[in-house]
Every structure is written in structure tokens, then in C-alpha cells.
Amino acid sequence: MTTERAERRLQAPTTPGWVVPDLRDPVRTIGRRTFDFDHRIAVMAIVNRTPDSFHDRGATFALDRAVEAAVRAAEQGADWVDIGGVKFAPGPELPASDEIERVVPVVRQLAEESDVTISVDTFRPEVAAAAIEAGASVINDTTGLSDPRMVEVVADSEATIVITHSLAEPRRPLPAPPRYADVTTEVVDFLRDRVDRALAAGIPDRRVIVDPGHDLNKTTVHTLELTRRLPEVVALGYPVLAAVSNKDFVGESLGRPRGERLAGSIAAATVSAMLGARIVRMHDVVESVDAMRMVEATLGWRDPVEARHNT
Template sequence: MPETSLPVFIAPPLRLPVRTIGRRTFDFSRQVAVMAVVNRTPDSFFDQGRTFALDAAVQAAVDAAEAGADWVDIGGVPFAPGPELSAADELDRVLPVVQALAAVSDVVISVDTFRPEVAAAVIEAGAGVVNDTTGLHDPRLADVVADSGATLVVTHSLAAPRRPHPRPHYDDVAREVADLLARRVDVALAHGVREDQIIVDPGHDLNKTTVHTLELTRRLGEVTALGHPVLAAVSNKDFVGESLDRAKPDRLAGSLAAAVASVFLGARIVRMHDARAAVDAARMVEAILGWRRPVHAVHNVS
């Protein structure tokens, strides 16, 4: 296709845009990946246990892959504050889903965990990504990733795992988020994780108010300037609901708008609950940017 003149903010300068993650390869200089969400928890903030049963979780993961999701993120412990769940119990939740999905699909599998022992077990079972929403609260997680060759998502958050962080304060939210992410990436590198194994996530809503998250999204370029692919986990978050005055079941349109805006501001992975709608939005953005051809191009041709 002919080269297209595009505003520079659309293509963040990624140092290593081509990544092999799990069984798939991505070129994040011209590709948007959709990460679907499957929470095997009875108390997840959005689906409230809809996929807690093993068969429901496996089916949701398979359905997301068949809907075109590039990878599926499986969680056994919510980010929100709550009672302790043992590593054994967390593994009982996530490991069978990883095993079942890996057996039937080449979709990238990630597991949302902060525990090194859980990460090691799910990587052995076929997961290609460890999605740590605690920002390497336990640096031993980086050792597991370094030894495995899996991809590590380093997320900005402030609280210890499952602990509250009331009334978060930032003097300059985008700068502080970018600075902390840079420091945590340095920790990962010091533990042997390669740069081509790292993705960063600014942590929409995680220990942030809606006003913080909206400003962080507007200034996402300050996070993409770190040079790593950026994951935007915006789906059905409270910043969407509070911006629009919409309850959780009614946040799809706002979530898609936030995802598309994040892509135009530099994100290359979007974490979404409605895989089919998110895939359509991502592929449409790719078509508009000239990164992919239309499936059909016959309108007004004859």
C-alpha cells in the first residue's frame, strides 16, 4: 500500500516493535492487539462471577479467541482490595483454564498474577505473558520471566496487592506514572528480563481517580515515550462510568471510545471485555491508518 502521511503522535517510536509473544508475532509499529478478559473469580469488578465456574471460564476464553482476540488474559485474583487468596487456590483457578485453552488455540495466553510461583506454573502450562498489575511488587516475578522468555506486563499501581490506597494524590500524574514505570522496568532489566520481553501499562483507574485517569489518557504519549509497547486496560472502568454516568452494563460505547483514543495516542494493546466489538474497533483503526487492507473494497468500484 502507498505510504500515508500521518500525524507523528499516531506512531510512537518503539525501540523493538516486532515481538514474538506466545505462539504469535506482532509488529506494533502497525498493529493493534486485542487482549480479552476472562476472570475466574466470584468477585470480579465487572462480571461478578459470570465466568467463575471452570467450564464457563474455558468457554469464554475459547469464544474470545474465535471472536478474533489476539490474546486472552486470565485472572484468578481481583486487583481490588479483599481477603487473601493463597497461591494454591489461585493456581486452582487459573491453571486449568490455561491448560484447556493452550490445547485448542494458538491465541496468546496471559495470566494476571503478582506471584512468582503462579507465574512459573502457568508459563510451564502454556501462558506466554505474565500480567502483573502490582508493578513488580515482588521482584522475584522478574526472575521467573527472565528464565522463561515469556513477556512481562509492568503496570503502574501504588498499593500493595489487595490493599486499599484511599485518596491517591499526584502533583503531575502523567509524569509520575511514566517515572515509576521507568524505574520498575529498570528493576525487571536488572533481574535479567530482556527489553523485548517488556510491555508497560499505565494502570487506568488503579490507585487513581477518574480525573487522574482522564489526564493520564490525554497525556499517554508521555508513557509511550518510554519506548515500550503500551497496554491500555480501559474496559468498563469507573472512569468511563463516571465520565458518562453509566452503570457497568452500559459502558461498552465509552470503553470502545477510550480504547480507540488510547490507540491514537500510542497504545498498541487494549484489554477489553467484549472481544468481538473490540476486535472490530481495532481492525477499523488499522484500516484507517493504512496498516491493513479492507476485507472487501468494491464500493463505487464498478
């Protein structure tokens, strides 16, 4: 640990409830931006070129709308934009060529218009390869490297991989309700195993991010427990991504339908950040950026934009 980093950690809050992760590689250049995850919480915006996404219901399926939404998210302060062409949830099969046609034009145009970090949400190695060539610097694999070829594609590039806990096959319903003896322990063990696979394939620590998979193959009770015990995931030593926005665990906890989960999503993201998450994946960019910047200001990692009150 460098002297500068050690000093920052000594200055970090020791108030119960705050978790400052001890990361293997906290300072990372991802795409054209550099993040110091010792004192920064990144906001990942979501843009789906899908006609059946659970939240926006196809609002950004058209190419021009997808590009517009991605550029707008960057202008609103998002640190990076996650582009998806196929949702994880059950649905009809989509050929890889069609998924490439959905995501690659958005990646290419966004890379031309902004320096924002670009990720692509895909479980297909061929889509990942095409996206990286077009300008994506992160592959967000919500199936936890279910296809062993994915590590080879990422290892042969400079891209970062997001490894997510997930047990079900993408696009197919769960064969039975999820059961865990200890959900957090099993999630951590799964992630540790998949990280080891990535490292063995040649992906270095500095290009690994983990995601416990809120709601993926989990009940609301499972996800709430996993969120409370997020420090156990953080202890793996990799930046943790919390994809909590508008999820069913938020809606079921509050009795709120889709479209009325903003406050709950912000609360879940804030709790996750307090417990050590360093990236939050969110639909509502302005509100999410404000929330994370307020967390950083409270922690003393960011100066107020202005400090005139009572001066």
C-alpha cells in the same frame, strides 16, 4: 531501524492526533503468534476465574465456563486472552495454591485448543511460574513488580512481562485518596524505574510491555489526564497496554453504571490507540476487535475486507 521499518514509518499518518510510537522491538513473537506493533493494535480479551470480578460478577468462575469463554474470545478474533484468578481490588486473602488451581487448568486447556497468546493476571511469582509451565507466555503483573521475585521467575523463562503502574497493595484498600503533583510524570518515572529493574534481572527489552494503570490508585480526573498524555508513556519505547474496559473513569465520565459502558470503553480504547497504545484489554471482544481493525484500516495498515463501494 531497518529499511522496511523506516519506509513503513514514513508512510504512517502525520495527522495531528495520531501517534506512531518508536518502539525498541516492534516485531515480537509472544507465545505462538507474532505481532508487528508498528502497524498492529492487539486486542487482549479478559477471562476471570473469580467469583467477585467487578464486571462479570463471577460469570466465568466455573472452569468449563472459563475455558469456553477463553476459546470463544480467540474464535471471535482476540489476539490474546488474559486469565485472572484474583482481582486486584480489595477483598479477602486467597492462598497462592488456590489461585494456581483457578488459572492453570484454564491456561492448559486453552493452549491445547488455540494458538492465541495466553497471559495470566497475577502478582504472585509462584502463580506466574505455574502458569508459564502450563503454557502462558505473558505475565500481567498489575502491581508493577511489587514482589522482587517476579522478575526472577520471568527472567528464567521466555515469557513477556507487563509492568503496570500501581501504588497500593493488592487486595487492600488505599490508605488515603491518591494524590499526585503531576500524575503522568510520576507514572512515567515509576514505569521507567520498574523497567530498569526488569532489565537488570535479565529480562530483555523485547519481553517488556508497560501499562499506565488506568484507574489503579487514580481518580477519574487523574485517569483522564493520563489518557490525554499517553504519548509520554509511549515515549518510553515499549508497547503500551491500555486496560480501559468498563473502568470507573468511563462510567463516571458518562454517568453510566456497570453494564452500560460499552460505547465509552470503545471510545477510550480508540483514543488510546490513536495516542500510541498497541494493546487494549477489553471485555467485549467482537466490538473491540472491529474497532481496532477499523483503526488499522483508517491508518492504511490493513486492507478492507472488500472494497466494492462505487467501483
